[in-house]
Amino acid sequence: MKIKRMLMLIIITIFIMPTSAFADTQSKNINVSFNEINIKVNGVDFKGDNMVYNDIIYLPIGDLSKLLDLSVYYYKPTNTIYMGCLPAGNIAESCKLYDEPKDVIQKGLNNIDVAFNNVNIKVHGETVNAMTISYKNTTFVSLKAACEILNIGVKYDVSTLTAYVGGQANLNNVTYNSYQNGFSDNQKNLYAEPATGDMQGWQKIRGHEYEGIVEIYYQLNRNIQSIKVKDIRNVDLNKIVEWVDDNGIKRYNSVGDIYQMFYHFGSYSTEWFDKKFGDLYTEWLIVESINAEKIVSDYLGMTGQNQRQNNITLTPDAKFKTIE
Incomplete structure (x- = not known):
């Protein structure tokens, strides 16, 4: 009975607390790789920053919006960034175009201080169910998680360190697995x-x-x-x-x-x-x-x-x- 009471307390806490209450405001140090991945969209090279953490490819919000060709808006009351379509009503009226400042990112392996999940991300109204990473003035979002909402294929070719988005993602010899070379x-x-x-x-x-x-x-x-x-x-x-x-x-x-x-x-x-x-x-x-x-x-x-x-x-x- 004791554990049931405790779990009920946690459930109540989760549902009554605002989403931002679980934001990680403390800085944590992680190992990442910057700009060592090539990205091709429908066979064309994409110019933008990327980051790899725990075998997942992340893009800054600004670069991801360009890759997906979507506008980006910010809704302050719920600390939510909307990419693409906005919900009707007060949210759409209160959203502002989001223009995130971005620092110059150097290529290579780095130990960096970050915060996890301190903003909500939605693509065409659907929540991106993947961790976000905030580094300095830039928020990084999982490329694969965002593309899955839009039914866009993403595959990874280990031999060339290339992520294929869209058309070439259906190649049989390209698999999204590990970003490591060999x-x-x-x-x-x-x-x-x-x-x-x-x-x-x-x-x-x-x-x-x-x-x-x-x-x-x-x-x-x-x-x-x-x-x-x-x-x-x-x-x-x-x-x-x-x-x-x-x-x-x-x-x-x-x-x-x-x-x-x-x-x-x-x-x-x-x-x-x-x-x-x-x-x-x-x-x-x-x-x-x-x-x-x-x-x-x-x-x-x-x-x-x-x-x-x-x-x-x-x-x-x-x-x-x-x-x-």
Whole structure:
């Protein structure tokens, strides 16, 4: 009953608080790559800035609007940027053309201080369901997420570091996967060995950068690829944690219960959890955000096994199992 009451409190908090309340106002340092990707729109080179973070290509709002040939407006009451069509009524009347100042962006790898999700983005009235990144005076938006709303194809050719938008995105030999050219040092270290114990019959991926906190397993059955991830950190799920809710009331919950809360509501309240739970949330998020599918895909691609697997389906099989 205690966890149910706590979850109800979170649900109420999420729905009564304005969207901007979950904006990440604190600066965070991340590693990104600027302007190392070529972009072609319907086969024509596109001139503009781009950024790659966690294998996702982002464009500044101004450049993205030019690529999509859409006007951009800003509606202050809800801190929302509209690209393209505006909703009828007061919003359309109150919107102003958005002209975001943009800093000169140098090419190459950089460690930068950013803020996440501090503005809402809509394309033709539909919310872009992807993280936004604000760097200095520029807001970056996922190229792929914006194009998906407009049913515009986006594919990526690793060999030429080129993203194809529109016409050429349907080429069979171009796949939107990783922006890396060839195999990185981390990929070259990957190998597999037969699993034992309760995972007998699976292959265990070794040599990845997360070996100290998770074990990654895969299994190929004809055209089906299954993946399982086990959290092997020494975490006491029964440990009681004291925290304070938005009303100043002290609450006590086990680490396991709090992890369940993170899992079910994290996509809506990342910044809220970070402020309330600090390192506990950060450590959980590190495991949750591991892209096991990509690690397995990198290994299979490096060893040529992807070529023998057609129409692979990644099954969601128990995303995480904690070893107590």
